[in-house]
Amino acid sequence: xxxxxxxxxxxxxxxxxxxxxxxxxxxxxxxxxxxxxxxxxxxxxxxxxxxxxxxxxxxxxxxxxx
Numbered sequence: 001x002x003x004x005x006x007x008x009x010x011x012x013x014x015x016x017x018x019x020x021x022x023x024x025x026x027x028x029x030x031x032x033x034x035x036x037x038x039x040x041x042x043x044x045x046x047x048x049x050x051x052x053x054x055x056x057x058x059x060x061x062x063x064x065x066x
Contacts, residue, residue: 012055013055014056015047015052016052016054017050017051017052018032018051021042021053021058024055024058036058036061041064041065042054042061
């Protein structure tokens with residue numbers, strides 16, 4: 001019996017914490033903060049005292065950067 005490969009689809013939430021945002025952007029936390037947040041390309045939103053980042057802003061910033 002032949003096995004077919006299983007494709008896993010992972011849904012990425014719209015609002016990401018710092019670690020998730022850095023992983024999503026493909027870099028370390030320091031790189032994410034230095035190149036995207038500190039330059040104003042991605043805004044920080046405080047929700048319940050936790051910084052959150054909009055996935056769509058990260059996408060836009062990366063497209064403009066490349």
